[in-house]
Amino acid sequence: MSVDRNEEQDGDDRLRRLMRRLEREKAARQQAETLLERKSRELYLANAELSKLAHMLEERVEERTAELLSERERTATLSLKDHLTELANRHRFTAHLSDVCRRVNQDKGRVTVFLADLDRFKLINDLHGHEGGDFVLRALAGRLLDVGRKGLSARLGGDEFAVIVEDLASEEEEQQFADWLLERLKAPISAHNRRFSVSASIGYASLPDHAVSSAELLRHAEMALECAKKLGRGLCVGFTPDLGAEEEERRLLELELALAVDRDEILPWYQPVFDGVSGRCLGVEVLARWQHPYRGIILPGGFLPIAEQRNLLDGIFQQLARRAFLDMASLIRTGQLRYVSINLSPRQFQSSDIVEIIHRLLKETGFPPTALVVEITEDFIMTNLACASRSLNKLSRLGIKIALDDFGTGYSNIASLSSLPLQWLKLDRSLISRVANDHVGQAIVQAVMQMAQALGIDVVAEGIETREQAQWLVDAGCRKHQGFFYSRPKPLEQLRADLLVPLEKLQNSI
Ligand SMILES: [Mg+2]
Structure with missing residues (x-):
């Protein structure tokens, strides 16, 4: 009996233990289910957030792509249009x-x-x-x-x-x-x-x-x-085809000119300036001549515009100036000439340090700066006054004289002239051609001379072709004379020979 009770007791205990175990397992499962549920919700929410972000990102990418496309279109349009006028570029x-x-x-x-x-x-x-x-x-x-x-x-x-x-x-x-x-x-x-x-x-x-x-x-x-x-x-x-032939000719000349600079074919010729009273040769103007191998002598008008376009001016100027300084140095030293003048083009003031170049050439050749005159044109000064003024003052400080060439062909005003370090005015041939028998022409030249005198500037008359013009200018007080009446430009050897001949004889031979 007691054995049966004991067995019964054991059975109850096992059942209770089983029940407890079941209870624990049930609680654990419920806990796990709750956790799973919470995690699932969290995952769902995170997923929803991610979808939202992905959508926003997609929208932003689309927006940016549209912006980039329109920017590219705008740049493409701009690269084909002239920005100032809206015409095609x-x-x-x-x-x-x-x-x-x-x-x-x-x-x-x-x-x-x-x-x-x-x-x-x-x-x-x-x-x-x-x-x-x-x-x-x-x-x-x-x-x-x-x-x-x-x-x-x-x-x-x-x-x-x-x-x-x-x-x-x-x-x-x-x-x-x-x-x-x-x-x-x-x-x-x-x-x-x-x-x-x-x-x-x-x-x-x-x-x-x-x-x-x-x-x-x-x-x-x-x-x-x-x-x-x-x-x-x-x-x-x-x-027309004729233009084509001219162009071919011009292109050939361009090629030849580049070679001419290398081959030393650009030579200085010299046109003397005389004292109209004493007949003494005072100085010379250096003029470029191209000694072409088969075309003969070519005047500056035939090649300087090409040189300017092909950027050959600096090379030509340096060759010309170096040679002229070497040619003339001894004539200056012995007192046979007082000065040498050389022309500078507007382009040379713009594109390079012309002052430095001249300074170097003077040093190299031993030519005295005080015997050098630089001729510049009126047109250039009036359009580039500030730039010209700086360079001219630098040249002037080196002792070089400045001459305003072709005066009377441009539009200079007195205020501009007085602000520049000018020592000479060269009266243009167009003014000189009127002095012999044109009262208005005479009055203009007299007025210019008075103005120059007031500014302390010396006047040189260029392009004198007749004795009457020379005489009128002497009477009017202008003594520095240049022109075919006195002498044409000539190569060095002829200049040297002519310097030994009295002026009267020279004039009679013209
Ligand atoms: Mg000149």
């Missing part, structure tokens, strides 16, 4: 011309390029400032924006414009269009109580008549434009 013009020419060559069509360059645009900038200049450029661009033809208008830079036209059928139509374009550009521009007058030169060429490629077409239009400018501005010139 050179880049777009070149690309468009190349496309059109390719198409025209395939379709057997015709395209004409018109290049326009404003005449004396610098004057507008000088008179009205850059704002005025920009206003004029914008106004003209507005007139070119729509020329009523199939094509494209562009500003190529500065005051250069271009129009490509695809539907002109003949040379006659081209000429008419060029004339119309010129009239359109020439119409006065009025704004803010101001009136701007503009004139332009136009050159044009067409494909297939004058060229087979866009590069050739452009080059020929440029040649026509150059010709229009040379002929006197305000003109339209169409390309």
